[in-house]
Amino acid sequence: MPFVVRSGCKIPMSRKARPVFLNLGLLLARMPVTAIVSIGHRLTGIFLALATPLLVYAFETSLSSSAGFDRLISLSQSVPGRIVAVVLFWSLAQHLFSGIRYLGIDLGFWVSRTQARMSAWVATALAAAFAVFGALAL
Amino acid sequence: MSRRASGLRAWVVQRLTAVYVAAFTVAAVLALALGSGLDHGEWVSLVRQPAVSIAILLFFLSLLLHTWVGLRDVLIDYVREPTLRIILLSLLAGGLVACGLWVLVIILSLW
Numbered sequence: 023m024p025f026v027v028r029s030g031c032k033i034p035m036s037r038k039a040r041p042v043f044l045n046l047g048l049l050l051a052r053m054p055v056t057a058i059v060s061i062g063h064r065l066t067g068i069f070l071a072l073a074t075p076l077l078v079y080a081f082e083t084s085l086s087s088s089a090g091f092d093r094l095i096s097l098s099q100s101v102p103g104r105i106v107a108v109v110l111f112w113s114l115a116q117h118l119f120s121g122i123r124y125l126g127i128d129l130g131f132w133v134s135r136t137q138a139r140m141s142a143w144v145a146t147a148l149a150a151a152f153a154v155f156g157a158l159a160l
Numbered sequence: 161m162s163r164r165a166s167g168l169r170a171w172v173v174q175r176l177t178a179v180y181v182a183a184f185t186v187a188a189v190l191a192l193a194l195g196s197g198l199d200h201g202e203w204v205s206l207v208r209q210p211a212v213s214i215a216i217l218l219f220f221l222s223l224l225l226h227t228w229v230g231l232r233d234v235l236i237d238y239v240r241e242p243t244l245r246i247i248l249l250s251l252l253a254g255g256l257v258a259c260g261l262w263v264l265v266i267i268l269s270l271w
Binding site (some may be wrong): 064066068071074075080082083084085087088091092114118121122125128159 | 175178182185194199200201203204207220223224227230231234243255260262263266270
């Protein structure tokens with residue numbers, strides 16, 4: 023029987039025409055906060071890893087010459103520069119606070135379901151608060 | 161099961177580097193926030209101090225090791241095709257080593 027492969031499963035051709043609905047909003051709303059924080063830790067980790075070469079480049083530019091240093095300072099004060107800085111800082115804060123939460127879980131804290139959910143909310147709220155503070159302080 | 165195959169070493173490396181990267185990042189953000197009036201000369205002489213240079217090198221070493229364990233896990237979880245997985249893992253390793261050497265060159269050029 024002819025078939026197509028979808029999500030690693032062999033599905034008969036006759037069922038191919040069935041539409042697959044992916045309602046991301048609904049999927050997120052049904053996920054516990056701990057799952058969202060877990061995925062967020064991965065996504066922010068990937069994002070921060072991609073930003074690492076930029077960090078090294080900025081480090082090099084800042085040290086290379088007085089002109090490079092000044093260029094970097096004025097870039098960090100421009101509107102696009104501030105937006106990039108705030109997004110990076112928010113990602114960093116989210117990764118840091120959810121990471122501290124995972125270290126706590128390794129040590130046996132916040133393991134029960136209630137505390138796991140509470141600590142996930144606290145990590146997310148702290149990261150958001152730091153991002154807002156950082157945006158205002160820039 | 162051998163100690164290498166257990167994944168315990170990667171687990172420990174990820175946690176230890178996390179602690180150093182977190183501590184350094186908090187210190188660096190605070191230092192940069194407080195010393196925002198710094199000019200280029202002061203910045204270079206700060207980074208040139210042996211303790212600061214070593215702390216920065218250790219930071220990037222920890223960061224790249226942490227990134228290796230984290231992205232290696234992501235690739236192993238989501239890329240099922242063995243050849244593509246090997247290619248991506250090799251590219252990742254090459255990129256991270258290149259970043260590390262780049263930082264080393266930057267620091268050494270100040271000395």
